[in-house]
Amino acid sequence: MIGYVLRRVGGAVPLVLGVATIVFFVMNLAPGDPSSLYAGPGVSPQALEEVRQNMGLDAPVHVRYIRWMGAMAQGDFGHSLARGQPVRDVIRDLLPNTLLLSGTALALAFLAGILIGVLQAVRHNTWIDSSLSGASLFFYSIPSFWLALMLILVFSLYARNVWGWPVHFPASGMTSVDHAWMTPWEQVKDRAMHLVLPATSLALVLAGGIARYTRTSMLEVIHQDYIRTARAKGLPEWRVIAGHALRNALIPVVTVFGLYLPLLFSGTVFVETVFAWPGMGKLVVDAIGQRDYPVVMAGALVFAVMVVVGNLIADVLYSVVDPRIRHG
Amino acid sequence: MTLLEVQDLRTWFAKEEGEVRAVDGVSFHVGEGEAVGLVGESGCGKTVTALSIAGLVPDPPGHIHGSSSIRLRGTELVGLPERRLRRFRGKEVAMVFQDPMSSLNPVRTVGSQISEVVRLHGRLGAREAKRRTVQLLREVEIPDPDTRYREYPHQLSGGMRQRVMIAMALSCEPSLLVADEPTTALDVTIQAQLLELLSGLRRERKMGLLLITHDLAVVAELCDRVVVMYAGKVVETGRVKDVFSQPAHPYTRGLLGSLPRIGSGRRRLAPIVGGVPDPAGWPSGCRFHPRCPHAWGRCSAELPSLRRRGGRAHGEEWTVRCWLEEEPLEPTPDVGKGP
């Protein structure tokens, strides 16, 4: 088991190196020297040359590449121009927020998706199955940024201003302005309320896809011989499903976990932007607007590493649900 | 009272290409502690018969006709609500399936899969159930049962897995064991060991056994009576020693003919020509007539009924479904009588 995990970690290292390489070459070989972005339009050639020297851009590409990789390995992402802070500190402040949002969304998505998929498979070819199939495909087809805006429209703006519902959710930020003056319990509640809409808009889109996978996988499993064995034991149907079918059906769904991470983080970029959620996604989008070049590069790298780490988690989960891999 | 009495069992499947009459009016019985062999080529409805007895026919597409009757010690199982049927499964009627590779849940330990049944029907605590499970593993002659308890199916060989299946089946002391080709998927050497084990355990527990197989030698060795099926119908039933020494139905003769005989000097190979017809449209009349070497006019027109054969000398119940069988011309209802 431990050997398996170590092997997987070993396999992930070249992946991260490769991704860092791609990021570097995309930024350095593309037309338009980053220095011109950095210095802004209309600066004198001398000033530009100075910026180039400061950024070390006058060195040949392979030297810069090695320098860059070395800096990355030490966790030195350079200095953010727009924020006047080391990029490392910016990431340290914002990454947890992104992890909170995407983690919550992922948990919600898998919970809902698996439940729906199982229900569909158990009620295969009934109206429940077909209507849930339609709903899954519908949510799967929704752009997350639009869903986020629609949720704001209904559950925040109209709920508060037009319909006057007793419950409505905040439309932006992680906390209310008076957060600091709240009791600890109120603070937790405040954070939770702020999390509801962004997490839901991310989760619904993912849940649609997960439900589709779970349904297919569950239908496959239900026809296996060992399910017949479980029934022959005299187990009630819900125990056959929960105790025997579900865990087998989850094996391919775990793969989806790894596949959906890029999708999740793409969604995070939009949802953070819409909800003004102070996280990595909003950071990168803002940095592009501000031409904050080191932040863009570091942000891209952080997202890639998050996917790699997520895949690592998926591999470990894989071996948890499937003993054949653990002992293989 | 007879242990199991199956009367006029009809299990049909609704398929796109029409109604598949996989089992179409099958009747037989198994006495207390009796071993009955159910034989026939593959595709003739043996597995479906077994599944029907345990109430495991997938519905849809399968359906057991309301006129059918399956009685276990007098209790009618057909039409019984699922909730009550469950109390029989695993407890009164246990099953061993053909393929031990796919019949065990790959993600759960062997021990948990057996103790689950023990706890379900025996209402034992966790520790008690484990003790019982280890004891069962020992009874089916699995070496080092304490270690095996914690292992997963993929860590066991095919023979070991089938022993696990048997342990699981025996765990609640069922009165009837239905074994559907339990050794077909295994090596020949292991087959013999396993069958010996099975028959020993059966005798010890005085358990009824319905053994489905196409290995007639096994039937001859282990079973008291035999039921021969063809195309969803019973064509011949009787005591093994009667049927095997003087097979009456041409199909039974064909089956026995394809068996290499030791002692008769030469190998007598007279296999039946052709294959089992498509169950979506059985042949008219006697379903065997297109392949029967003795078929005559009546065979393709009318379905013969099961008739009792021979006098008292041949025991109570040796029945054959064939137009060649003229004597003793005392039609029995389409039902096997109790002993």
Place this chain on the structure above:
Amino acid sequence: MLRPLGREVGAPTSAPRRPKRGGVLLAILLPGFPQFLGGRILVGGFALLLWASFVGIGSIRWERVVAAPGGGWDERAALLTLLCGLMAIWTWSIRDATLGSGVARTDGSWARFAREFGRNRVASIGLGAVGISYLAALLAPFLAPFDPAFQGDLVVGRLSAPSGAHLLGTDQFARDVFSRLLYGARVSLSIGFIAVAISMTIGTLVGAVAGFLGGWWDAAIMRFVDMVISFPRLVLLITVIALFEPSLFVLVVLLGLTQWPLPARIVRGEVLSLREREFMVAGRALGFRAPRLIFRHLIPNTLAPVTVAATLGIGDTIILEAGLSFLGLGIQPPTPSWGTMVADGRNHLLGAWWVTTFPGLAIVLVVLSFNLAGDGLRDALDPRLRR
């Protein structure tokens, strides 16, 4: 047989019908109607409806139609679409009514595939909806009540709610949302189509080469594919776009260049399984060279899964393009695109929900149609997957 996907010669499944004079006449007057009466309600009804709307558009917008040849490229394309569409429906309906549907129904693999697909109602409707959205985009110059850039009275006409004059209301510059929606469809649909075409071409080539060569090459290519797939595509795109001036061309190329790993993986899998099949072994034994084997035999046999991937990929790409435009990194104003339109309404959500809602709904419906059609294609190609 060298190619399993080849057309098989088979007997017609039903005897050809005798042409009915009345049917042909009806087909000329109301194409689709004889088919509708003949029991093919979905196909006939669709054709009839399409024909009716073409005729309707042509007569209501008669001035624009006659002015079209002298207008810009948009107008000429719209006119061409209108004429070709009418001709196509007529030809099909008359031919079908004359020959009877029996003749066309040979048992070739494409015919079988089409029938399998046609049996799937929902997927057929999805495909129909996809077709309609492309038609609507092409016919936008005739359909749109206003010029998409036309600004009404900024004081009175700004952010006005849906009404008879403005079906879907107006935006903050008093532009007609419905007209912009129609023109925006051109951007979304063409980008989706072209980008996916690029990525499928690259992906197919890379996958076929990797699978065909095998060994070291295969391992290297597939490692690279794994790497690109594990990168969030949106992050890669915004990183790269930050270096360029966003434009339609850049967007299409970048979207196309970032999607190929998925089809590459699919094609490689197919090729690996095809490689050892008898027709390939036979080809090698006959001494065919690698390019010929790849292009003539391997790639045609992977077209089916690639088509499915492409159909589903267009949906993803449309969403991605809309997202980039939403962030301001895609299509630049004043060109209308669905993503920018959603962004336009962001700050007026409470007062003018329609500005954001309708373009987003358009995205959802189009993507949903593509996904329905894609699911149907997959099921029709591989009935084993259907449940």
